[in-house]
Amino acid sequence: MLEHGGRLLRAVRQYGIAREAWLDLSSGIAPWPYPIPPIPVDAWARLPETEDGLKAAARAYYGARQLLAVAGSQAAIQALPQLRPTGRVGVLSPCYAEHPQAWQRAGHRLIELDEAQVEGTLDSLDVLVLVNPNNPxxxxxxxxxxxxxxxxxxxxxxxxxVDEAFMDNTPEHSVVQCAERPGLIVLRSFGKFFGLAGVRLGCVAAELPLLQRLADLLGPWTVSGPTRVVAQACFADQAAHPAQIERCAQASQRLAVLLERSGLAPTGSCDLFQYVRSDRAAHLHDFLARRGILVRLFEYPPAVRLGLPASGADEQRLAQALADYQKETA
Incomplete structure (x- = not known):
């Protein structure tokens, strides 16, 4: 299994700090989850109905003509490489590590690229995979x-x-509205923006024949009944969407300022996280973890990614820990 954020229980065991004492900033997930609507008993007791309105709600929210709901975009990441003959697949790196692993596992030849190399390589590729905004x-x-x-x-x-897992905060930059064009496949993640990663829901927008092939490969009932109820309520809550966008943007900006004042100016960001490259990333990660603050560590290039603190108290706790780090490394 590849390394991911959110491994809080492992940190609890490793550092001997009780779970409730942690500030978990290791995942790029909005820390303000949407409220869970009442879930009818039928959603638990019956097999999911695909004509329940989830697809229409998702299409309206994303602005996509055709899409397929899946059990988290991870399900599509693992399945898509099986839908075409093996070939040359370019992956824009650094990247969410599940993408290159899935294509390699399916027998494709992987070519890792930076952005400047795409133009000169594109005409030799069968597939180009990228995350936009990029993770990490x-x-x-x-x-x-x-x-x-x-x-x-x-x-x-x-x-x-195009994996648009972090695009909900800046929907004007999405290409999902064009995903009916042959050969354009857009992945969207539900849990990050809505703060409900545990429901395990994603959507794939693409031309209809490809979606039908993907649905056949994944099989029936991939999205649970309770998840379908929760997602429809969140997609339909139009008044809450701009409020969540604004709250994330403000929190991300405050986090950027905090890091810069601590001598850790971000080298990348979106409205759900800040990214800091540093040769001392591993030391910073461990320093914070010993104080009950979990951030995401990347080994190559060495970097940390910090999700959004949920409250002023959380921001102050992080600020104090970073001030202590500054003193120790001065």
Whole structure:
């Protein structure tokens, strides 16, 4: 299994700090979960009904003409490489590590690229995979550039796979509205923006024949009945969406200022996290963990990613720990 954020129970065991004493900033998930609506007993007792309105609610929220709900975008990440013959797959790196692993596992030849290498390599690729905004750096590639890359790939029957797991905060930059075009596949994650990662829901937007093939591969009832109820309520709560966008943006900016004042100016970000490259990333990670603050560590390049503190008290706790770190490393 690859390393991910949110491994709080492991940190509890490793550092001997009780779970309730931790400030967990290791995942890029909004720390203000949407309220859970009442869930009818039928949602638990019956097999899920695909005609229950979830697809329509998701299409309206994302602005996509066709999509498939899946058990977290992770399910699609693992399944998509099985839907085409083995070939040359470019992955824009650094990247969410599940993407390259899934394509390699399916027998494809993987080519890791930085952004400057894409133009010169694209015409030799069968598939280009990227995360936008990027995880973990927060780097966002302009919409026009993505559509130009897609057009070149599609001419040869290639795919552009765009993982927009962190795009809900900046929906104006999404390409999901174009995902009916052959060869453009867009992944969206429900749990990050709505703060409900535990429901395990994602959506895939693409042309209908590909969605049908993906649905056949994944099989029936992939999204549970209770999840479908919760998601529909969240998608439909239009008044709450701009409020969540604004709250995340403000918290992310405050976090950036806090880090900069602590001598740890972010090198990347989006509205759900801040990313700091540092040769001392492992030391910083351990220093904070010993004080009950969990952040995400990346080994190459060495960096940490910090999710949003949920409250002023959490921000103050982080600020004090970073001030202590400054003193120790001065």
């Amino acid at each position: 750096t927060g780097r966002r590639i302009p919409r026009e550039q993505l559509l130009a890359w897609h057009a070149r790939l599609a001419e040869r029957g290639g795919w552009l796979v």
